[in-house]
Every structure is written in structure tokens, then in C-alpha cells.
Amino acid sequence: MAAALLFIAALMAASYTSSEAVQPKASFEDNFSIMWSEDHFKTSEDGQIWYLSLDKETGCGFQTKQSYRFGWFSMKLKLVGGDSAGVVTAYYMCTENGAGPTRDELDFEFLGNRTGEPYLIQTNIYKNGTGNREMRHMLWFDPTEEYHTYSILWNNHQIVFFVDKVPVRVHKNNGEANNFFPNEKPMYLFSSIWNADDWATRGGLEKTDWKKAPFVSSYKDFSVEACQWEDPYPECVSTTTKNWWDQYDAWHLSDEQKMDFAWVQRNLVIYDYCKDTERFPTLPVECSLSPWD
Numbered sequence: 001m002a003a004a005l006l007f008i009a010a011l012m013a014a015s016y017t018s019s020e021a022v023q024p025k026a027s028f029e030d031n032f033s034i035m036w037s038e039d040h041f042k043t044s045e046d047g048q049i050w051y052l053s054l055d056k057e058t059g060c061g062f063q064t065k066q067s068y069r070f071g072w073f074s075m076k077l078k079l080v081g082g083d084s085a086g087v088v089t090a091y092y093m094c095t096e097n098g099a100g101p102t103r104d105e106l107d108f109e110f111l112g113n114r115t116g117e118p119y120l121i122q123t124n125i126y127k128n129g130t131g132n133r134e135m136r137h138m139l140w141f142d143p144t145e146e147y148h149t150y151s152i153l154w155n156n157h158q159i160v161f162f163v164d165k166v167p168v169r170v171h172k173n174n175g176e177a178n179n180f181f182p183n184e185k186p187m188y189l190f191s192s193i194w195n196a197d198d199w200a201t202r203g204g205l206e207k208t209d210w211k212k213a214p215f216v217s218s219y220k221d222f223s224v225e226a227c228q229w230e231d232p233y234p235e236c237v238s239t240t241t242k243n244w245w246d247q248y249d250a251w252h253l254s255d256e257q258k259m260d261f262a263w264v265q266r267n268l269v270i271y272d273y274c275k276d277t278e279r280f281p282t283l284p285v286e287c288s289l290s291p292w293d
Ligand SMILES: *[C@@H]1O[C@H](CO)[C@@H](O)[C@H](O)[C@H]1NC(C)=O
Pocket: 026, 030, 031, 066, 224, 228
């Protein structure tokens, strides 16, 4: 009798807590692991903000535990402020943890600068180990003052890099087997901070001032709507139109996005490999695909 009553009380307690409990936000450990130097990683007290720091010893990086094929990937970042010349904060997707010879990769890199000088973002796209598809943009805000959202839309028709919902770069597929559009392998999402004063700021002229270390970039609000890759029979292999990121509307920019994109093209592009005929006397084939289609 006493046992039965206890059992009922336990049941009631269980149903009470499950209906009352607020769904806890995912913690870092649920979805990410540290790639290197655990001691250069910190979270806020509530676990929702993540800090990566770089000093003379080392930088730091994390990656998702899951990999994905196609979807919408988004995170808010606040970059190292003050004198950050030479420091690169990277936020990218890649098929592997490393610079392997057959990797696919989609990069956002934030190139620091001397105090008061503008940050640049560099984007790049690798397929099967080959990149050389750099673009550089200025931003229309100071990315060290507030959090801004950086996102990637990836489906079989286009890859679009967004800054606060503004499309800054569009990379189109041509619907054929090709060597420029990564679409076969699933990718993990990565983030890291490191010293790149041999190339990053004014082509390597500005060196990292280690007296200003540690350099800290902050991350929050990781959000992914994507096909999660599960070996050995991944559901994401066949492209379906079940998910919004695979659907017709996501195959090209909307009219509003086209206006934003045109404004970015006119005002913020510093470098575009598709315009660099000195480097590519014959421009790569993807350069002839229109971002407006
Ligand atoms: C994050 O981890 C949780 C717990 O393992 C999992 O259910 C969820 O699908 C993961 N989210 C993403 C976006 O991978």
C-alpha cells in the first residue's frame, strides 16, 4: 500500500515537473567540442556565450559534433576589439578537422586591424582541396561593438553568405558535375581564432601586437536548420524538397535580397577573384554564372 502511494506520488511529481519545466537551452557540450587548447576557451556563467582567446602561446578552436549536408547555419559573433591587427577569427564549414587534400570548405574569415581601422571579411570556397576563390568585403558596421549574425545558406543550387540577413556573396551551381560547387560531402561547422600576421592585415605588413593579448572573440546563438548526417545511410543524400532550404524559394535570392546584394556589390566589395584577370587570365567557369538567376 505505502509502496503504491509512493509510486503515485512519484508519477505526479514527474508529470508536474515535465509540464512546468522550461526547455533548457542547449549547452555547448551538447553540440560542440573543443579542437585545441581547452584553457583558451571560456563560457559565460549561464553557458550561453562562448569566448575564444588568442595569446602568444596559442589560439583556440571548436567544432560541431554533428556534420550536415545542406541547410541554414547561423551564429552571432562579436570580434576582438581595439588593436587586433594580425588576428584572424574564422567561422567556417568543412568536411574534416584539418587541411586535407580533398576537403570541401566554406569560410568566413574576419581579418583584424589596427585600432580604428576597418575589419575586413574574407570568404572562400573549397572543393576537393582547391580554394583560390577569395572575396573580401568591408562591413557597414563595427563588428567589435555588438553581436552580428553571420550565416550560410547551402543547398544544391547556391551557397549564400549572409551578414545580418544581407546576402554578401552568392556562389551558384550549374547543375552539372563540376569542380567548384561542394555538394556531395557533409560538413562540420568550426570556429577558431589564430595569429595570421604573415598575411592577414595589409598583406602581412601589420604585425600582431602581443602586448595587447589576450585577443578574445565571442559567440552566441548558434542555430542550425539542416539535414544532420547519420552514417551509414544518410537521409540527406537525396535532395528532397521537404525542407525550406532545399525548396525553390531558396534556390535564388528574393527580390529584396537582390536589392541588398546589389548595394553590397556596389559599395563593399574590396576584392573578387572573379574580377582578377591578372591572377586568372582565363576566369574560372563559375565566374560566368549569374548570381541574379
Ligand atoms: C545538439 O545536440 C542535441 C543533443 O545531442 C541534439 O539533439 C541536436 O540535434 C543537436 N543539434 C544540432 C543542430 O546538431
